[in-house]
Amino acid sequence: MNPSSTQNLLSHAWFGLIGLMLVLYVVTDGFDLGVGVLTLFRRRANDRDLMIQSIGHVWDANETWLVVLGGALFGAFPSAYAMILSDLYVPVMMLIASLIMRGAAxxxxxxxHTSKAAWDRVFGIGSLLAAVAQGIILGRIITGFIPGSASFGLIAVTAIGVVSGYCLLGATWLIKKTTGRIASAARGYSVITLFTTVIAAIAVSLGTLKVSPIGITRWQDHGVLHVLIALAILAALASVYVLYSVFMRGEHGPFAGSTILFVVSFAGLAISLFPYLVPGQLTVASAASDSSTLTFMLFGIGMLFPVMIGYNLYQYYLFRGKVVPVKH
Structure with missing residues (x-):
């Protein structure tokens, strides 16, 4: 195999690995961010206690995927890391600050004792700001950092969509993990956030077609649109399954359907972006590190990935089942 073929293979492999890390982060940390946002809508302290208790054993491990994602992007695609972080300095700092707020709260x-409700609000607001920041980052990348009112509108829609999607994951997680009043409220939240998430996704797709370099170039490539249509059908089926599971009083189905919806959506995003990391500006090939660096990192992630995934699966297995209110 010639050096250029090896370089292309390694850079494409790392594009896929970073996409996988992003999906793992969004699904795992997405539901606990969503639970945090939903605490803002609960007045009773006991309700908030149970909601936070449902994520108490897993939230910090979920965020490790974000750390690994940042390190992988820096090592595998340093040019993209430099461009993205320099252009997204404010939302990235907002994301870091909001995660600190959540952790402290x-x-x-x-x-x-007397200020517990205030810390609950800090936790909820921190969760909301983290979701908004991630939505802004996503919107800026989709628009290829193109300025203008149309791009600003698309970024606003992506921010709303990410917040709504995380609330959907959080609500369906609560259906799975809680009983009684919280579980009943979570079913209502699931239906509302499913509709707002789908509407936002449709609006982002239409906006991408008009504003983003993705829609202008990538979607016109041979075969791409057909794959995206197939993924859109799968997303629609997942949405219907979430509704069906909610109304049939399912406990695990709503979260499974929401997870499938997110995975399919990010598969569509990855296909739309490829071969660009920043649409219209920076390709995978031009941003990638040299072959020796990518190979060395591949061995490193090959040892780290099983440990992280194994630990995540073990903690979810260990803390499976419904949460029981802690008696004070």
């Missing part, structure tokens, strides 16, 4: 609320 979820720890300090256990020690608080």
């Amino acid at each position: 979820i720890e300090f609320r256990h020690a608080a």
Whole structure:
């Protein structure tokens, strides 16, 4: 195999690996961010206690995927890392600050007595800001950092869509993990956020077609549109399954359907982006590190991935089942 073929193979492999890390982060941390946002709608302290308890054993491990994702992007595609972080300095700092807010709030609320409700609000607001920041980052990347009112509108829709999608994951997680009043409320939240998420996804798709370099170039490539239509059908079926599971009083089905919806959506995003990391500006080939670096990192991630996935699966297995309110 000649050096250029090896380089292309390695860079494409790393594009797929980073996409996989992104999906794992969005699904795992997405539901606990969604639960955090939904706490803002609950007035009773007992309700918020149970909601936070449902993610208490897994939220910090979920965020490790974001750390690994940042390190992988820096090592595999340093040019993209430099461009994305320099252009997205404000939302990235907003994301980091909001994650710090969440971490501090979820720890300090256990020690608080008179100010516990205030820490709950900090946790909820931090979760909301983190979701908004990620939506802004996604929107900016989709638009290829093109300025203008049309791009701003698309970014606003992606921010709303990410918040709504995370709330959908959070609500269906609560259906799976809680009982009684919270589970009943979560079913209502699931239906509302499913509709808002689908509407936002349709609006982003239409906006991408008009504004983004993705829609202008990539979607016109041979065979791409057919694959995206197939994925859109799968997303529609997943949405119907979520509704069916909610109304049939299913406990695991709504979260499984929501997860499938997110995975299919990100598959569509990855196909739309390829071969670009930043649409219209930076391709996978031009941004990739040299072959030796990519190979060395591949061995490293090959050892790290099984440990992280195994740990994640073990913790979900260990803390499976419904949460029981802690008696104080």
